Amino acid sequence: MSDCANVEMRELLPELAAGTLDAATRARVDEHLVDCADCASELETLRLVRAAFANRNR
């Protein structure tokens, strides 16, 4: 498990998981995710965290 070297893209993943990116930025991140398994994995982790703690707070 490694970290993507593209810091700009990594920093946008929490907002992508939250669904708060504007359309143009989202498209750029989506394009990056196609070829970056590290960021795809990190996004999956972010979604898991959001789901886990959202459920706990219900």
Next chain:
Amino acid sequence: MAKDNEPNEDSTDLELIARWNAGDERAATYLVERHAPALARFAASLGQRTDIEEVVQDTFVRAFGSIESFRADSSLRTWLFTIERRLILDRRRAERRRKDDAAVEERDAATEFDALDEIVAEEAQTRVRRAVEQLSRLQREVFLLRVNEGLSYKEIAEVVGSTEGAARVHYHNAMRAVKESLYV
């Protein structure tokens, strides 16, 4: 030198799919070589510990068996990830049935995939909660403010009485620890 219309490593996914549909087996080989490593990593990230190569191969078998349903408005790799995720869920359903078939089959009767998704999601969420709870208090606070509340580093710094740079470091250290706890 390869002819222009022959598949090669520079061909796009769509070109290779077209070649494969036209009966050229070499195109499938290029597609497998191109996407297999990412599929293996993705399987591992979903918690698959064993049989990763088999899962990847099965993913391609399923994909090539229904390639006509691939729509070019998404990337091939994204479509393959979707297939692989479903395949892993199917395998876990089978394993779970072997262990505890009666209870699960009763639940599966009406909402088979929903039930399975829920089981897998609950397992994953339990693991991620444990991972986050193992962080230091400050790391956990910063991490959850960023991930769940959507705060910027500047806002987090104000909340926890730190600096923006320190908040960024805490977030990335926390993310690394959570990923290591989940996937290693």
